[in-house]
Amino acid sequence: MPNLGIEVLFKGTNMARLLGGLWVSLRISLIAVGFSVLLGIPLGIIMTAKSKVIKAFTRLYLEVVRVMPQMVLLFIVFFGTTRIFGWNLNAELASVIVFTFWGTAEMADLVRGAFISIPKHQYESAKALGMNSLHVFLFVILPQTIRRLLPLSINLVTRMIKTTSLVMMIGVVEVLKVGQQIIEANRTSSPNAAFGVYGTVFLLYFIGCWPISMLSKYLEKKWSNT
Amino acid sequence: MSIIEIKNVTKTFDEKKSNIHALSDISLSVEEGEIFGVIGLSGAGKSTLVRCMNLLEKPTAGEVWVDGKNLITLSSKDLRLMRREIGMIFQHFNLLMQRNVLDNVCFPMEIAGVKKREARERAMNYLRIVGLEEKAKAYPVQLSGGQKQRVAIARTLASNPRIILCDEATSALDPQTTGTILSLLKKINQEYGITIVVITHEMRVVEEICDRVAVLDKGTLAEIGKVREVFDHPKSNAAKSLLLERKIEQLGVNTADGI
Numbered sequence: 302m303p304n305l306g307i308e309v310l311f312k313g314t315n316m317a318r319l320l321g322g323l324w325v326s327l328r329i330s331l332i333a334v335g336f337s338v339l340l341g342i343p344l345g346i347i348m349t350a351k352s353k354v355i356k357a358f359t360r361l362y363l364e365v366v367r368v369m370p371q372m373v374l375l376f377i378v379f380f381g382t383t384r385i386f387g388w389n390l391n392a393e394l395a396s397v398i399v400f401t402f403w404g405t406a407e408m409a410d411l412v413r414g415a416f417i418s419i420p421k422h423q424y425e426s427a428k429a430l431g432m433n434s435l436h437v438f439l440f441v442i443l444p445q446t447i448r449r450l451l452p453l454s455i456n457l458v459t460r461m462i463k464t465t466s467l468v469m470m471i472g473v474v475e476v477l478k479v480g481q482q483i484i485e486a487n488r489t490s491s492p493n494a495a496f497g498v499y500g501t502v503f504l505l506y507f508i509g510c511w512p513i514s515m516l517s518k519y520l521e522k523k524w525s526n527t
Numbered sequence: 528m529s530i531i532e533i534k535n536v537t538k539t540f541d542e543k544k545s546n547i548h549a550l551s552d553i554s555l556s557v558e559e560g561e562i563f564g565v566i567g568l569s570g571a572g573k574s575t576l577v578r579c580m581n582l583l584e585k586p587t588a589g590e591v592w593v594d595g596k597n598l599i600t601l602s603s604k605d606l607r608l609m610r611r612e613i614g615m616i617f618q619h620f621n622l623l624m625q626r627n628v629l630d631n632v633c634f635p636m637e638i639a640g641v642k643k644r645e646a647r648e649r650a651m652n653y654l655r656i657v658g659l660e661e662k663a664k665a666y667p668v669q670l671s672g673g674q675k676q677r678v679a680i681a682r683t684l685a686s687n688p689r690i691i692l693c694d695e696a697t698s699a700l701d702p703q704t705t706g707t708i709l710s711l712l713k714k715i716n717q718e719y720g721i722t723i724v725v726i727t728h729e730m731r732v733v734e735e736i737c738d739r740v741a742v743l744d745k746g747t748l749a750e751i752g753k754v755r756e757v758f759d760h761p762k763s764n765a766a767k768s769l770l771l772e773r774k775i776e777q778l779g780v781n782t783a784d785g786i
Contacts, residue, residue: 422621425578425617426615428583429583430634431686432607444623
């Protein structure tokens with residue numbers, strides 16, 4: 302059996318370093334997810350407004366985020382702002398900004414979609430029962446919206462976690478970068494380390510994202526018939 | 528005494544290109560305790576008319592009087608209280624899917640501030656009226672269309688309404704189930720004296736339960752009168768074509784039975 306190069310992980314503090322890197326990835330994505338949810342929900346509600354100006358602006362924002370590769374956004378925020386505005390953002394902050402910018406747009410679109418998917422007659426029947434607008438929103442519309450929203454937004458979280466691997470391009474030392482460093486450092490003693498280390502990184506991502514993905518699937522299935 | 532009076536109601540929807548006249552200058556009244564039908568082809572303005580009766584749609588012009596009050600001048604709070612006297616059931620039932628049958632019926636009472644225990648007792652009573660007490664713990668997905676509509680009727684009864692508006696309440700149901708829902712409505716009308724307004728495109732519904740009927744045609748009132756009179760001696764073209772449709776339909780059913 303060929304040497305899989307796993308032994309480097311047990312040298313010194315390598316495994317701990319790798320887990321430390323994973324923590325950096327998760328920290329960036331979780332902070333960004335938190336902000337995205339906080340900003341995306343109100344933005345999504347705003348997006349359901351009828352005003353054409355609001356529609357145009359939010360539409361433009363959404364399209365920019367969709368069209369622009371995340372890496373380009375990272376470069377603009379990290380390198381671009383230094384030249385133009387003279388800001389010295391640290392790489393992790395730049396990453397959080399970019400991922401929040403992206404996540405907010407996606408989250409808002411999901412929220413908007415969930416709200417407009419509630420049929421008009423749901424509002425009508427609630428009003429016909431003599432409920433005021435607040436009650437209609439809280440007890441009839443919101444619970445149904447959350448059911449539609451939750452599986453989709455959990456899905457977004459996994460996408461954000463795995464896309465954080467890009468932040469190594471602006472010098473954030475996250476799990477993938479740590480892996481690279483370990484491979485480089487052991488180039489001569491364990492030439493096969495690339496397989497073992499990247500394989501482990503894959504496993505770490507898998508362990509992080511798979512349960513979340515399963516949860517999303519489970520909720521989707523559980524609520525699909527309602 | 529008239530319980531609902533529609534006076535010169537016009538409703539226009541502003542669309543991008545043109546204004547759509549959903550209702551133009553409609554006046555009619557519904558008597559207390561009767562079952563009143565509104566029939567017309569799709570697009571005739573039936574749904575808009577019934578939505579004007581509880582002000583889910585606000586008329587562009589005209590007045591809507593219910594139980595001696597002009598709905599249009601009521602404050603939003605009084606309007607909400609008034610709406611509890613005007614129950615409404617829909618084609619798509621509109622139950623809350625995440626709540627079981629009993630909780631669906633309790634829902635309007637919860638909102639109105641009725642104590643939980645009392646609400647449950649009353650809800651069970653309404654479920655008994657509609658014949659679904661054994662399904663109290665079931666969820667809407669486990670029910671048939673007819674059963675869902677019964678739950679919706681029980682939920683409407685929970686606000687102690689004096690009027691029930693039915694917006695195509697049987698249109699999503701098969702003929703047999705339609706029959707059972709119609710007899711339930713008739714029973715509610717007779718035993719509890721609740722006035723019922725039925726909006727439908729099916730002549731059969733009007734024939735089976737209505738006392739009087741209004742025929743709508745492209746947003747105008749084509750004809751109004753006792754069901755037998757309108758159906759035996761239709762004067763308007765709209766009523767005539769509905770009658771013809773009914774005949775063809777009956778013919779179809781008879782032929783199918785013959786085979």
